[in-house]
Amino acid sequence: MTTISIWRWPTPNGLPPLPLVAALCAVLGAMWFTASLVEVDWVHLVGSLGKMAAFAGHFLVRPDWEYLPQLFDKMLETIEMTVLATAIAIVVSLPLGVLAARNATPHIVVYRVVRDLLSLMRALPELVWALVFVSAVGLGPLPGVMALALVTVGFMGKFFAEAIEVVDHKPVEGVRAHGAGWLQVRLFAMLPQALPDFVGTVMYILDHNLRAATILGLVGAGGIGYDLVMAMRLFQYDRLILIALAIYLVVTLLDRLSDQLRSRIIHGARA
Amino acid sequence: MSTISIESVTKRFPNGFEALKGISTEIAAGSFTVILGPSGAGKSTLLRLLNGLEIPSGGSIRIAGEALDKGNLRKLRSSVAMVFQQFNLVDRLSVVTNVLTGRLAHRSWVGSVFYLFRTEDMDIAQQALARVGLTDKAWSRADKLSGGQQQRVGIARALAQRPKVILADEPVASLDPVSSEEIMGLLREIRDRDGITVVVNLHQVDLAKRFADRIIGMNSGRVVFDGPPAELSPQALRTIYQREGMEHDNHLDLALAYA
Structure with missing residues (x-):
């Protein structure tokens, strides 16, 4: 029988590449076997839908407008923590990013050490670092900022380094050939090329940090999180809905801002 | 000699x-x-x-x-400048900043950290741009220029360095015949005059x-x-x-x- 198939993959024999198929099967198989371990139970999942709906019903309340001034204060504190932590992280991450980029590092050993340092910073989530710093310096926004900044350096340093690693080598050579020094080459040839990526990273991280800052209050590290948890525990849904809306509003505004800023930087100021 | x-x-x-x-x-x-x-x-x-x-x-x-x-x-x-086939400009920087990078060899990193140049360096860069006829493009981004113009920026960068x-x-190699003629003429003129x-x-x-x-x-x-x-x-x-x-x-x- 000569059935000529219409469909084929762009491989020599027309079949999907074997390693890909094998990897896919392995992942699916692993998920199948472990599903019972992590208690993914379809019956339970569907059965919970009713409870979810009942819970959502609690939000159909008149918002507690009296709470607005305090919400505003706490939200402002959250934003301040976010911006401050991100700003500190940018200043620290830029040099670390250069040291952790294969094509910009002064030595391969420095590259390895900085990379490992960055992953150490990222290893624990903000909340855990916040616990550590709350124990060290006491309650309030300060340990929150410290925890946020630390984890952010871990991520931003890595992202910056990767942005530097993909810059075009030709302009780098162009600047180097004219006798620019080590730092000058990095500042004038690599940095401008990596800038759009940097801005993208910073905007993403601001977004992420804002959300991270909202939960740091959980462990007493300042921000809206404390109010959020208290409202949840005391079943104050009239406050909860305001807090949730406020967070959503700020995150959305930030997103708009980041879109504008990015297109400005990528396409130039007047384009 | x-x-x-x-x-x-x-x-x-x-x-x-x-x-x-x-x-x-x-x-x-x-x-x-x-x-x-x-x-x-x-x-x-x-x-x-x-x-x-x-x-x-x-x-x-x-x-x-x-x-x-x-x-x-x-x-x-600092005394040997180079002009490249692919121009090797920093696309995202303005034309004049690209020319100014030709001055970096003569300046320490301290000012460079803040992207600061001396006024005399700016004068040299503007002169170099005038030599290649691109004064009006000084503040455009380098990647907005045509190939021939980018190569002229490359030459201006070389000139700004005041090389031997x-x-x-x-x-x-990446230019049309007219631009090629222009670029070769510029190089020749630089040899003759400087x-x-x-x-x-x-x-x-x-x-x-x-x-x-x-x-x-x-x-x-x-x-x-x-x-x-x-x-x-x-x-x-x-x-x-x-x-x-x-x-x-x-x-x-x-x-x-x-x-």
């Missing part, structure tokens, strides 16, 4: 390819030298060695009497004949011709462009018929 002296220079790349098999020559101060040769002859490698972008495997290079080595690379580069030597690695030594790699035999004082022909890592353009006979061109293992090369005959 010679600006550049090259003494039995060899270059072998880590993959084992021997790009230069012993080159020795002197390039006189204030001369306009064109290096001709087929792709892969080692022209670019030679030029890159002169700027320290590659380190020779053997032999030595002296520029204005000073030997080129890792220690004085930056100092020597300008090396140009196939500066017109007395800067110019060394150009070229693929175009006719441009080489018209602009050069001296032509160096290279083939598979060796110098196979060295003389004034008048001596560049069809026979000499055959030697320069011959391909290994080809007794009678129809493509070569055809190409040289129009050279």
Whole structure:
């Protein structure tokens, strides 16, 4: 029988590449076997839908407008923590990013050490670092900022380094050939090329940090999180809905801002 | 007096390819030298060695009497400018900032950290842009310019450096004939007016004949011709462009018929 198939993959024999198929099967198989371990139970999942709906019903309340001034204060504190932590992280991450980029590092050993340092910073989530710093310096926004900044350096340093690693080598050579020094080459040839990526990273991280800052209050590290948890525990849904809306509003505004800023930087100021 | 002296220079790349098999020559101060040769002859490698972008495997290079080595690379580069085939500008920076990077060799990193330049550097950059006729484009982003204009920025960057030597690695290979003419004219004028030594790699035999004082022909890592353009006979061109293992090369005959 000569059935000529219409469909084929762009491989020599027309079949999907074997390693890909094998990897896919392995992942699916692993998920199948472990599903019972992590208690993914379809019956339970569907059965919970009713409870979810009942819970959502609690939000159909008149918002507690009296709470607005305090919400505003706490939200402002959250934003301040976010911006401050991100700003500190940018200043620290830029040099670390250069040291952790294969094509910009002064030595391969420095590259390895900085990379490992960055992953150490990222290893624990903000909340855990916040616990550590709350124990060290006491309650309030300060340990929150410290925890946020630390984890952010871990991520931003890595992202910056990767942005530097993909810059075009030709302009780098162009600047180097004219006798620019080590730092000058990095500042004038690599940095401008990596800038759009940097801005993208910073905007993403601001977004992420804002959300991270909202939960740091959980462990007493300042921000809206404390109010959020208290409202949840005391079943104050009239406050909860305001807090949730406020967070959503700020995150959305930030997103708009980041879109504008990015297109400005990528396409130039007047384009 | 010679600006550049090259003494039995060899270059072998880590993959084992021997790009230069012993080159020795002197390039006189204030001369306009064109290096001709087929792709892969080692022209670019030679030029890159002169700027320290590659380190020779053997032999030595002296520029204005000073030997080129890792220690004085930056100092020597401050007097050797380079113009590239792909222009190698920083696209996202303004034209004038690109030209200003030609001044970096003469300035310490302290100001550079804040992207600060001296006012005199700005004057030099503006003069250089005026020389290449791009004053009105000074504040445009480099990637908004046409190829010919970008190459003129490349030349302005080289000029801003106030070099003794300008090396140009196939500066017109990505340009149309009119822009090519313009760029070669600019390089020639720079040699004539400022007395800067110019060394150009070229693929175009006719441009080489018209602009050069001296032509160096290279083939598979060796110098196979060295003389004034008048001596560049069809026979000499055959030697320069011959391909290994080809007794009678129809493509070569055809190409040289129009050279």
